[in-house]
Amino acid sequence: MEKPAIAGGTPVRNTKLYYGHQFIDEADVKAVEAVLTSDYLTCGPKVVELEKRLCELTGAKYAVAVSNGTAALHIAAMAAGVGDGDELITTPITFAASANCALYCGGRPVFADIDPNTYNIDPECVREKITDRTKAVVAVDFTGQAVPLDALLDICHDRKITLIEDGAHSIGTKYKGKPVGSIADMTTFSFHPVKTVTGGEGGAVLTNREDLYEKLLLYRSHGITKEEAFYVNESHGPWYHEQIDLGYNYRITDIQCALILSQMDKLAQFAGRRRAIVERYNNAFLQIPQLFVQQEIPESDTTRHLYILRIRPELLTIDRKGFFEAMAAENICCNVHYIPVYWHPYYQKLGYKKGICPNAEKLYEEMMSLPIYYSLTDQDVDDVIMAVRKIVEYYKK
Numbered sequence: 001m002e003k004p005a006i007a008g009g010t011p012v013r014n015t016k017l018y019y020g021h022q023f024i025d026e027a028d029v030k031a032v033e034a035v036l037t038s039d040y041l042t043c044g045p046k047v048v049e050l051e052k053r054l055c056e057l058t059g060a061k062y063a064v065a066v067s068n069g070t071a072a073l074h075i076a077a078m079a080a081g082v083g084d085g086d087e088l089i090t091t092p093i094t095f096a097a098s099a100n101c102a103l104y105c106g107g108r109p110v111f112a113d114i115d116p117n118t119y120n121i122d123p124e125c126v127r128e129k130i131t132d133r134t135k136a137v138v139a140v141d142f143t144g145q146a147v148p149l150d151a152l153l154d155i156c157h158d159r160k161i162t163l164i165e166d167g168a169h170s171i172g173t174k175y176k177g178k179p180v181g182s183i184a185d186m187t188t189f190s191f192h193p194v195k196t197v198t199g200g201e202g203g204a205v206l207t208n209r210e211d212l213y214e215k216l217l218l219y220r221s222h223g224i225t226k227e228e229a230f231y232v233n234e235s236h237g238p239w240y241h242e243q244i245d246l247g248y249n250y251r252i253t254d255i256q257c258a259l260i261l262s263q264m265d266k267l268a269q270f271a272g273r274r275r276a277i278v279e280r281y282n283n284a285f286l287q288i289p290q291l292f293v294q295q296e297i298p299e300s301d302t303t304r305h306l307y308i309l310r311i312r313p314e315l316l317t318i319d320r321k322g323f324f325e326a327m328a329a330e331n332i333c334c335n336v337h338y339i340p341v342y343w344h345p346y347y348q349k350l351g352y353k354k355g356i357c358p359n360a361e362k363l364y365e366e367m368m369s370l371p372i373y374y375s376l377t378d379q380d381v382d383d384v385i386m387a388v389r390k391i392v393e394y395y396k397k
């Protein structure tokens with residue numbers, strides 16, 4: 001077996017650092033405990049409270065809290081009307097769920113390339129991929145930076161296409177001063193533990209449109225309604241409800257909502273620390289010619305979820321895999337976000353060919369995600385920087 005790359009000497013750290021970790025305090029524990037001894041574990045007041053809080057945070061008119069970010073994307077694609085044979089355009093540099101939501105609906109994901117500097121989907125590439133079958137665009141705020149919402153809204157609304165912003169990375173981010181969640185037709189969030197705010201699992205869809213909101217409520221819970229205005233038949237009595245569409249059980253528990261609410265109390269704190277970490281990394285890495293630093297998007301006031309270290313392999317004697325292994329040998333455990341979605345065997349079997357999004361594929365070959373989370377200390381961040389410097393010095397051409 002090939003030996004993993006190491007930059008020699010003793011490791012920069014003697015304990016391991018991981019790329020992400022949740023932060024849970026006493027207030028979070030108390031909030032969850034209070035729900036456990038209350039009357040409602042699900043479908044209760046904490047769900048309503050979370051939805052209200054998300055509307056307050058984002059300025060959106062409506063929020064529908066669901067079991068996870070994938071469920072949020074699924075019901076958003078359904079509400080956008082994606083059906084058999086319809087196309088949904090998204091980026092390949094994302095978690096598979098951003099594309100899978102089209103497949104769940106019988107539609108086909110179409111991949112548009114990214115901007116090589118910001119790594120977000122490129123609106124011009126979206127424009128090129130639009131056909132008569134395009135029903136929706138899922139634009140991902142990759143690493144937390146807002147996509148070019150103005151340009152995407154222009155492109156979509158000219159052609160009656162629904163813009164879904166996948167904000168799994170971007171809760172707390174603002175675009176041109178407005179919080180994400182209130183700008184696209186629908187915005188989805190994820191509350192997975194590596195995200196800025198967590199509920200263990202959890203998700204939400206935000207929208208300003210009442211017609212979409214009504215559909216989202218139905219799809220979250222089996223397509224069943226208790227709203228008399230929507231009944232097809234006459235009510236049989238106070239217990240009456242009707243299934244008027246086909247939905248799922250994508251409900252979130254009050255336990256999760258209580259945790260998310262308590263975490264949201266700390267969002268400004270979380271966001272501030274993440275920003276400070278990005279600044280510390282950027283200041284160090286901008287001095288190193290063997291690295292490329294992700295462009296900060298001036299329109300985006302960003303709550304950063306991921307920090308991408310991108311190497312320039314032409315200036316080094318190791319590739320990304322070697323660099324990643326060398327970081328692990330320094331006890332810095334990185335990750336890679338993401339393998340281009342259409343490279344996965346499932347997508348290859350569906351007939352997607354490699355090479356369709358060259359900027360995304362090049363980025364994939366050169367990137368890794370460095371540790372970034374609230375409780376990372378300045379010393380931890382400096383250790384990461386020291387490890388990166390050490391490896392670059394050892395392997396530079």
Ligand SMILES: Cc1ncc(COP(=O)(O)O)c(C=O)c1O
Nearest residue numbers: 068069070095097168190191192
């Ligand atoms: C960009 C993106 N979209 C969607 C999801 C899916 O969210 P969840 O894990 O909550 O289902 C994730 C989570 O990993 C994500 O990073």
